[in-house]
Amino acid sequence: MAELKTTLHIFSLLYGKKGYPRFLTHNELLGDKSLMSSLKSTGDRSEGELDRALEMAVKRGTVLHLVVDIEGRPEDIYLLNTESDRRVVDKIRNGEMALAGLKATGRLQSDAGPEDLPDIFTLYEQNIGMLTPMIAEELAEAERLYPGDWIRDAVREAVSLNKRNWRYIARILENWSAEGRSDGAHKRDTEKSTDKYSGQKYGHLFQR
Secondary structure: OHHHHHHHHHHHHHHOOOOOOOOEEHHHHHOOHHHHHHHHOOOOOHHHHHHHHHHHHHHHOOEEEEEEEEOOEEEEEEEEOOHHHHHHHHHHHOOOOOOOOOOOOOOOOOOOOOOOOOOHHHHHHHHOOOOOHHHHHHHHHHHHHOOHHHHHHHHHHHHHOOOOOHHHHHHHHHHHHHHOOOOOOOHHHHHHHHHHHOOOOOHHHHOO
16 A cells, blocks of 8 residues: 555656656655655554555566765665656666756756757657657657657647647658658658568558
8 A cells, every 4th residue: 555655646746847857856755745644554654664665666667766876975766667767767877867966856967968869758758748658669669660850850840739649740750751751851761761661560651
C-alpha cells in the first residue's frame, strides 16, 4: 500500500512540474505533507515507509533512481521509467548532462549548449505530452524511417495547428513520404531510401 501511494504521488507531482527533465528529489518527497501524512497510516515511521516504498517501486521498474552530486553533496533523484528518462539517466552517467549545482527547486542545469537539439522523445514530451510505452515505440519506429528534421518540423506544424497528438504528426510524415514536401526538401533523399525501408514495418509508406 505504501508503494502504491508513493507511486501515485510521484505521478501527480511529476505531471505538475515544468522543464526538462522532470524528476523529484528525495527531499521533495519528504517535504510533501500529503504523501507523508498518508504514509503514517501504513507504518510507524513515515520516513522509513517512504524509503521502503521507493525501493520497491525502483525494484518493480516503475521509477528510476539515481544518486547525483548537488552542490558537493549526494542527492537521490527519481524519474519515471520511460524511454526518454532512461536516456536522461544514461546521459547523466556518461557525463553528457551535468547536475552539479542543482537547486532544491528541482530545476536542472544542463551542460547542453543552446544549439543542441533535443532527441525526438524529449521533443515529444516538451511539445505534445507525456510518453507512454506505445508512443515511445511509435517514435522509435519513426526515428528509423524519417530524417530527424522531418520529425521536428512535423511536431512544429502540429503544435502550430493545435493538433497535439501523435496520430496527426504521423499523418504529416506519411504524407511527406508519399507526396514529397512542398519545399522539395529531402525528397531526393527519401526516394533513395525507398528500397532501404521497403521491407520494414511501414515500408509501404515509401512506395510512390
